[in-house]
Amino acid sequence: MSLTSRTRRLSAGLAVAALAFTTAGTASAVPAVSFAGSSSSASSATAASADGVLxxxxxxxxxxxxxxxxxxxxxxxxxxxxxxxxxxxxxxxxxxxxxxxxxxxxxxxxxxxxxxTRTAAVSEGPVGSAKASAKGLAAGEATVVPDPDEAKQWDMVQIKADQAHQLTDGSDRVLVGINDSGVDDTHPDLAPNFDAKDSVNCTGNGVPDTTPGGWRPTTSSHGTHVAGTVAAARNGVGIVGVAPGVRIASVKVVNDDGYIFPEYSICGFIWAAEHHMDVTNHSYFIDPWMFWCNDNGDQGAVQESVRRAVEFATKRGVLSVAAAGNSNYDLSNKTTDSSSPNDSTPVTRPINNGCLDMPTELPGVITVASTTQARAKSGFSNFGLNTIDVAAPGSGILSTLPGGGYGTLSGTSMASPHVAGVAALMKSAHPWWGPRDLAKALDRQADDTACPATPDPRCTGTTADNAFFGEGIADALDAVQRLW
CATH class of the missing domain: 3.30.70.80 (Peptidase S8 propeptide/proteinase inhibitor I9)
Incomplete structure (x- = not known):
């Protein structure tokens, strides 16, 4: 196995923003691994191809x-x-x-x-040859945890979700798409809110596959963890999500090797738009490039395709929320990238701000940075003035795992679903609001968070809007209390 392959599995088990996992009740360590990869020279026109290579x-x-x-x-x-x-x-x-x-x-x-869309041959083979895997978890395999762990969820206290729940848990009219590695719909904390009819698997060349169970996880717990943060049910079992009364659907965009190629992500955005989702969470970056540059032939074309998919989803009423990434990188001042393409041989290349981490930096997407329990920037979290929209807890987050389990993960992957959950509560309270209304309210209602008391030259901006926290830490209480 190549170093690149090993690294992507360690840095979330897929090309996602999660960094570390421990079982519930143990400490979560954050290894020094990157959120994304690198790519070839920005001036390189196209990916190499040869006859016979799919x-x-x-x-x-x-x-x-x-x-x-x-x-x-x-x-x-x-x-x-x-x-x-x-x-x-x-x-x-x-x-x-x-x-x-x-x-x-x-x-x-x-x-x-x-x-x-890639620099290596298509791993799933010719279109039509890849079938959705339903091996995941069969109904009845989940083990119910008898003692609720809501008291361990410091993250819900930080964003005031515990106070928001005194007013509402959210409405089942609101649907949140978990665009990720699959969701274990048999988990006792997720089954009550799971919407199978609007779930899909996009990992077969980006063709939507509704085979029952194909949306379940096969090699990664990531999507199930994200789903619990958004909407683990209030049912006397385990934990409670930010919006425990809303519905969730699994939009599987991560293949069994941990890659999210552009065609998978595009499929997910279009599916969400056409299935009337209100919010979607994207705790991943699109492979194989950490940054897709608009002055590169292949990368520029792909950047445009994904941009169109996001724009279409937004116009159809979907608010897209995404993780900022885990490279401790200034997204507003890009200079170099040295860890991609991650499906072939990574090289170091110069980049500029026309090179985007997708989907998080695309127009209309809410970019979420990560905080610690002490309300500080998580050491791994990407940052950037006028790039980060809001921040939310992402270090050592307790949530659901496949098979009825619970555990902690760290990463901006864990921060993003907190904001998706807040947006779902907001949509529940204001059902007539569209994506732009929700985005403005998320910014306006976020709790201003100042740069560190000990000066950090990377944290530019003001208390009201800075490179580490954007407009501030997401506030679930403000999202709902104005209605009551």
Whole structure:
């Protein structure tokens, strides 16, 4: 196993923002591992390809059915296969083993840009060959924990969720998508709020698969942990989520090797939009690049495709919340990246602020940094003035694990679902609000948090808005009390 592979498993068990795991009641250590990888030179035009190597591509065109049909024809004429088409955003996911596929497709006047979604061959094989795995956990395998652990949830106290719950636990009219590694819907703290009909597996080349159980975790506990923070039920068992009265759906975008490729993420955003989700949580970065640069051929095309997917979801009423990342990196002053592509050979390259950590830095996405129990910035958390929107607890967070268990994880992956939960409470209290209303309220209602008393030159800005905490620490009580 390569060092890159080992690192991505240690740094969350997938390309996510979680850093460490311990069983409930033990201390959570945070190893020195990165949230993401690096990539090749920003000036490099395209990913290498060769005849016989199966690659996936995004092909961008105008957002209309007519243009999509023409691009589909161009893909086929170039010897490729259409994997999935999104006429709503003008994106076609294509697959080909031809080294000159990109050149041939770009010859079409209807094609705006083309980009390979990976730098290595497609691991799941040709479209249609990958089947959803339902092995996860069968019903009845979860073990009920008899003693509630709500008193151990310091994180709920920090964001005032415990006070908010005195007013409301949230409404079951609100649906939150857990875009992650899968959710154990048999867990006693998650089953009461789980929505199977709106759950999906996107890890087969980005094609939505609704095979029952395909949304469950197979190699990672990450998504189940995130789900518990958002909406573990108030049922006298285990813990309580930020919004224990709302519904959750599993949108599986992390494959069994721990990768979230662009086509998976795009599938997840479009699925959420078309299934009327109110909030989605994205505790991951899109592989194989830590930062996708708009001045790079492949990366620029992919950045545009994912941007369109996020924009479409926002227009359809979905608020997207994402983890800032765990590299202790200044997202507002990017200089170098040295740990990606993580699906082949990482190299060091110069980058600039046109290179985005996706999806967290895309327009319309709420970027969440992590705090400790002492209300300080978590040592691993990324930061950045005018990049971080809000902060929330992320160090040593107790939540649900597959098989009916509980344990602690640390990372901005754990911070993000707190904010998704607050947004769900807010949507419950103000059902007429759309994503922009929710985003403004999250900023406005966050508790201002000053930079450290001991000066840290990285923490620029003011108490009201700074590089470490953005607008402040999310406030669940303010999210609901104005209604009552």
């Amino acid at each position: 690659m996936n591509y995004v092909v961008n065109t105008k957002a209309s059915l007519a243009h999509i049909r023409k691009v589909e024809a161009a893909v086929k004429a170039a010897g490729g296969t259409v994997v999935q088409s999104y006429w709503q955003i003008g994106v076609v996911i294509a697959q080909s083993t031809s080294a000159d596929f990109r050149t041939k497709v770009l010859a079409s006047d209807d094609v705006q840009s083309v980009g390979a």
